Amino acid sequence: MGFRTKAQVRFAHIDAAAIVFYPRYFEFLNGAVEDWFAAMGHDFHGLHVRRxxxxxxxSLQCDFQAPSELGDILDIAIEPRRIGGSSCAYDFRMSVDGQQRISGSGVLVCMDLAARKAVPWPDDMRSAMNAFLVVA
Incomplete structure (x- = not known):
């Protein structure tokens, strides 16, 4: 199933070449992860502050296929592939009107913020993430 969201390329995202400055894609990705967790009922405020x-x-690996420009609307897909004890491996893609701009894979880890260490996914989060799991 995966998760889909959109993000607009704004002036702050581009460089002197008038294309998205590559580190900004990681900000778009982080925003999409935040949107995904909110869609699962686990907004980042509640997750970080309350829990x-x-x-x-x-871990993050990516390939850049084509540049994005000011005003583009990025279609962002996050497709979880494996949910481990405390990790979640996923693929992601960003495209504009069907043209791939960047694709890759990453791993998120559930972390106890006070202890600064990985912990198992709470049952409610694991259950919510499983609903988005993409089985190859």
Whole structure:
């Protein structure tokens, strides 16, 4: 199933070449992860402040296929592939009107913010994530 969201390329995202400055794609990705968790009922405020849990990225690989420009609307897909004890491996894609701009994979880890260490996914979060799992 996966998760889909959109993001607009704004002036702050582009560089002197008038294309998205590549680190901004990681900000778009982080925003999409935040949207995904909110869609699962686990907004980042509640997750970080009330539950003292974080979901940092511990691995990220990507390939850039084409540049994005000011005003583009990025279609962002997050497709979880494997949910481990405390990790979630996923693929992601960003495209504009069907043209791929960047694709890759990453791993998120459930982290106890106070202890600064990985912990198992709480049952409610694991259940919510499973609903988005993409089985190959």
């Amino acid at each position: 003292q849990l974080g979901v940092p990225t511990v």
